[in-house]
Amino acid sequence: xxxxxxxxxxxxxxxxxxxxxxxxxxxxxxxxxxxxxxxxxxxxxxxxxxxxxxxxxxxxxxxxxxxxxxxxxxxxxxxxxxxxxxxxxxxxxxxxxxxxxxxxxxxxxxxxxxxxxxxxxxxxxxxxxxxxxxxxxxxxxxxxxxxxxxxxxxxxxxxxxxxxxxxxxxxxxxxxxxxxxxxxxxxxxxxxxxxxxxxxxxxxxxxxxxxxxxxxxxxxxxxxxxxxxxxxxxxxxxxxxxxxxxxxxxxxxxxxxxxxxxxxxxxxxxxxxxxxxxxxxxxxxxxxxxxxxxxxxxxxxxxxxxxxxxxxxxxxxxxxxxxxxxxxxxxxxxxxxxxxxxxxxxxxxxxxxxxxxxxxxxxxxxxxxxxxxxxxxxxxxxxxxxxxxxxxxxxxxxxxxxxxxxxxxxxxxxxxxxxxxxxxx
Numbered sequence: 001x002x003x004x005x006x007x008x009x010x011x012x013x014x015x016x017x018x019x020x021x022x023x024x025x026x027x028x029x030x031x032x033x034x035x036x037x038x039x040x041x042x043x044x045x046x047x048x049x050x051x052x053x054x055x056x057x058x059x060x061x062x063x064x065x066x067x068x069x070x071x072x073x074x075x076x077x078x079x080x081x082x083x084x085x086x087x088x089x090x091x092x093x094x095x096x097x098x099x100x101x102x103x104x105x106x107x108x109x110x111x112x113x114x115x116x117x118x119x120x121x122x123x124x125x126x127x128x129x130x131x132x133x134x135x136x137x138x139x140x141x142x143x144x145x146x147x148x149x150x151x152x153x154x155x156x157x158x159x160x161x162x163x164x165x166x167x168x169x170x171x172x173x174x175x176x177x178x179x180x181x182x183x184x185x186x187x188x189x190x191x192x193x194x195x196x197x198x199x200x201x202x203x204x205x206x207x208x209x210x211x212x213x214x215x216x217x218x219x220x221x222x223x224x225x226x227x228x229x230x231x232x233x234x235x236x237x238x239x240x241x242x243x244x245x246x247x248x249x250x251x252x253x254x255x256x257x258x259x260x261x262x263x264x265x266x267x268x269x270x271x272x273x274x275x276x277x278x279x280x281x282x283x284x285x286x287x288x289x290x291x292x293x294x295x296x297x298x299x300x301x302x303x304x305x306x307x308x309x310x311x312x313x314x315x316x317x318x319x320x321x322x323x324x325x326x327x328x329x330x331x332x333x334x335x336x337x338x339x340x341x342x343x344x345x346x347x348x349x350x351x352x353x354x355x356x357x358x359x360x361x362x363x364x365x366x367x368x369x370x371x372x373x374x375x376x377x378x379x380x381x382x383x384x385x386x387x388x389x390x391x392x393x394x395x396x397x398x399x400x401x402x403x404x405x406x407x408x409x410x411x412x413x414x415x416x417x418x419x420x421x422x423x424x425x
Contacts, residue, residue, distance in 0.1 A: 023069040025425075029089050032059030032377075032420025034142065036395025039414070044407035050396040055090050059141035059418035060367065060377045063087040064105055077113045082106050106173070117181040125174050126192055126236035127251035127269045134247075134273030134286045136321040136332040136363075142381040142393040142416035143363035145336040147288045147317035149383075149391050150359075151269070168267050170196060170232040170253045177232070188241035198230035198254065209259040216260035228257035228264050243277035255292075262297030284321040284334070290314055291341075314341040332365040332379070340389065357389035365418075373424045383414040392416075 037051045057063040066084035073079055084106040108121035124132075131151075137143030151171050174196035182191045203209045234251025249271055256265040271288035291314035321334030337360040365379035381393045390398055393416035400409045 021070045021072065023067055025067055027065040027087070028061045028063055028422065028424045029087065030058050030061050030063045030420060030422040031089055032056060032141065032418045034059060034394065034416060034418050036142075036393060036414070036416045038392050038395060038398050039412050040398045040400055040409040041412045042407045042409050046407065047412075048399040048409060050399050052395045054395075057088055057090045059379065059420040060375065060422045061138070061424070062105070062140060063089050065101070066105070075113075077111065079109070079111055081109045104173075114183060116183045117179075119177075119179040119181065121177065122173055122175045123177055123179055123194070125170055125172070125196075125232060125251055126194055126234040127249045127271060128172055129236055130247055130249050130271045130273040130286060131288070133245075134275055134284045135319065136284055136323050136334050137365065137379070141365075141379050141418045141420075143332065143334065143365050143379045143418075144393075145286070145317075145319045145321075145334060145363075146338050146359060146361040146383065146391060147271075147286065147315075147319060147336055149361075150315045150317060150338040150340075151288075151290060168253050168255050169230060174232040175230075188239050189237070190240060190247075191235065191237040193235040194232065194251075196230070196232040198228060200228060200230065206259055213260055216258075220258075220261055228254050230254065234269075243279075243282075244274075245276075246272075246274040248272050264295045266293050266295065267291070268293055280324070282323045284319065284323075286317075286319045288315075288317045290316075313343050315339070316341060328370075329366060329368040332363075332367065334361075334363050336361050336363075338389075338391070355387045357385070357387045359383055359385045359389040359391045361391075361393070375422050377418065377420055377422065379418040381416055385411045385413065 032055070033053070034056055035051070035053045037049055039047055039049045041047055063086065064084055065087055066082065068080070068082045068084075070078050070080040083103045085101050085103045086105055104122065106121070106123055108119050108123055110117050110119040112118075131145065131148045132139040135145045135148070137145065139145065139148045151168065174194060176199055177194050177196035179192055179194040182189065184190070207213060231254040232251060234249065236247055236249035238245065238247030240246075249269075251269050253267045253269070254264060255267050257263065267290060269288065269290040271286060273284075273286040275282060275284045291312045293312050315338055317336065317338035319334060319336035321332070321336075323333075324331040338358065340357040343357060361381060361383045363379065363381035365377060367375050367377045369375045383391050383393055385391060388410060390400075390411040392398070392414040395414075395416060398409075398411040398414075400411065402408050
């Protein structure tokens with residue numbers, strides 16, 4: 001009798017094990033010595049440089065810790081989960097915020113089958129995918145393409161003054177999202193769509209939106225703000241077959257709103273990227289266009305920053321790059337540029353009194369693979385700014401405080417390097 005019970009228990013355990021695939025623990029630990037030098041030029045010929053040397057993480061791949069698993073539900077259906085959080089292995093803290101471990105890189109649960117995959121939670125936005133997939137440096141370290149920097153990711157500068165792009169909290173990933181992915185058996189075609197809820201409170205009647213109409217009269221720029229901010233909607237479609245990969249993406253991020261002014265600010269982004277692997281060299285290219293569009297309930301509402309809806313602020317960027325395998329190593333190189341549009345006062349926009357800010361970046365790196373999981377790497381990069389652009393490769397912000405000693409200071413160039421080691425498990 002006891003033997004029968006033991007046998008039945010063993011069969012039950014075996015049945016549960018076959019229904020649930022084993023959970024996988026995975027991660028990356030990446031540490032790098034990084035140096036930065038950011039120079040501003042003064043009108044009186046005085047230059048001011050801010051510099052910094054640090055030990056940090058994620059110079060080649062982003063440090064992370066994660067768990068993932070899949071359960072076969074039968075009939076071609078499967079349920080999956082993915083929990084992945086950032087690691088600050090340079091100082092031992094768990095998350096990018098310096099607090100305990102969280103799962104803000106990716107935290108999703110999904111259902112997949114012949115129809116594709118429905119995914120819920122926090123995940124990459126479709127528009128970010130092109131920025132990172134078609135960048136030889138994968139938007140990591142000082143080599144990150146300047147398109148990504150201009151859109152507010154990995155940049156300590158003050159690009160908020162050039163169109164508000166750093167206010168885009170859904171550039172990289174979107175929380176509270178619903179995503180759908182096409183199945184992988186479409187002859188090389190792939191695609192996804194995503195909608196992320198802002199989870200803000202709506203009021204009916206809308207005049208009850210806090211802090212109220214009287215506060216709006218006292219300060220039109222603040223009252224009733226951001227009741228729509230945080231929403232994202234976008235999609236991506238691509239084709240990958242053999243050495244070719246090409247994809248087009250579009251997304252809209254709601255970054256600000258003001259009920260009493262009747263305004264909603266959306267950052268509309270589209271980009272097109274491609275890569276082709278010739279074996280001896282793999283080529284990359286991308287074009288990106290981001291525009292800050294303000295929707296108003298009337299052309300003449302108070303508090304509108306673009307009352308006539310013309311010449312919206314924006315950032316236009318492009319990249320060319322390559323990777324070259326050399327024995328156990330890989331050479332990486334890229335050149336990227338960004339041109340801000342219509343970021344100054346209306347009078348300057350209309351009559352062209354002030355040229356548009358612009359910047360370009362050159363990056364060169366080498367990765368030496370000691371094994372499939374461990375690599376040494378080195379990267380150098382330089383950003384050149386013109387007409388008031390203030391983009392950096394990282395590190396401290398430009399010094400721009402005006403004084404009798406320096407006169408008016410303008411951001412000029414930024415240089416940096418990464419020397420590091422990456423281990424994956």
